[in-house]
Amino acid sequence: MNSSGGSRSSADTREAIMEATFRALSKHGYNDLRMRDIGEEFEMSRTLIHYHYDGKHDLISAFLEYVIEQYEGSVEVDEDADPLTELDARIDQCLFGPEFDTDFGHWERMKVYHELFSQAQHNERHREVFNNHYVTIRDSITQVLERGIDEGVFRPVDAEETAQFVTDIIHAARARRISLGHDEAPEQARRGIHEYILSSLLKPEFVVSSQRTGRNRSGE
Amino acid sequence: MNSSGGSRSSADTREAIMEATFRALSKHGYNDLRMRDIGEEFEMSRTLIHYHYDGKHDLISAFLEYVIEQYEGSVEVDEDADPLTELDARIDQCLFGPEFDTDFGHWERMKVYHELFSQAQHNERHREVFNNHYVTIRDSITQVLERGIDEGVFRPVDAEETAQFVTDIIHAARARRISLGHDEAPEQARRGIHEYILSSLLKPEFVVSSQRTGRNRSGE
DNA sequence: CGACAACCTGACCAGGCGGTAAAACCACGT
């Protein structure tokens, strides 16, 4: 058996193919990605790919899930911190990646991610996968916001809508950095979020009480 | 002669090719765009394209400029309005297109635009064109902001940085609508911009004294 | 050992791709 042993197994090979696909995709881009390119990045024979995956389409679909799995697995945040700190950490992680100085591979991953993302409009299955991922990211921010609101640290905004707003900004900054080469985009986005959103959330003199005392509870 | 007359000329044909390219690109997407697809959308023979353009690459480059020219030509804003109104109008135009109810072709154009945009990372020339366009859009917003600041309507923020922030948000909303099919994204972005940015700009009591929004209390 | 299944390879292919060659068309000036 090779379920956990070290011998060359199907699972190992499939993982190697995924990494080869990543390298090829990173080099050539989605449009110019040939099966042969993946084969060249792959230590074994090109046709072996066809043994493990049913054609190019199946391979790309599997790769998409592989990439997103990696992305979500890399998120590490101290959830015991106060809401503002956690929110800040999540935003930074989205903008700059999990490691802060050594990992330049982060942007290679992002490059591939965004390339697949922009192709999602042409593939219903891919769109669904990205939608789920998008929701995951947004919800993680929504939850921090809600916690902050509950604890009275943030003013009572619509958490989900605000989280969506922040998520959009993060995506835009990444896209601009990748497509246009604006290396400063993530840093700019960070400043904007702080100046316009976080500062607004924290406004202490805005705290409840004043305008809408009767609105909340009475309902109908 | 046909320099300004109505007879079929080279310029007419080239324009027809551009429109055929648009249709083909809209149908098949950039990845699956074959010269033959353009030929099918084109009223004349497929190979005629090769007479007017030096290969696929040249054609796409010309098409990119064609699309951006159209985009910039479609911007219509009353520059005599007060800064807030003009800013609002510009944002709406970016988010919803020049016409507000009849034009569903707007999103077809945007779809193609964003597809080319995401491909810009692989082509230096294209990246440059998009960069210029990006700057054009951002500057138009920067100028309104500066005017508003001069007139005392807006608080004195860094106009360019804020304009960049707004531009990013617009792009993100469009990308999300197109790639993920979120039809509500532009409307959400609009609300977010109003709630967090415009309202902040208008704050009359913008207290300059404590620009720090106070990260807890440790600060610097 | 021998057999069976899983894994891997090199040689090969049919189809479709972008692109070209040369002939036909057409509106002119002479």
Added chain:
DNA sequence: ACGTGGTTTTACCGCCTGGTCAGGTTGTCG
């Protein structure tokens, strides 16, 4: 009428692509 130069079409091609297939290698169990 006829040639001329820009335009358009028809017929065609070489190349490269994703994919297949028969056969080899490895590992495992009766």
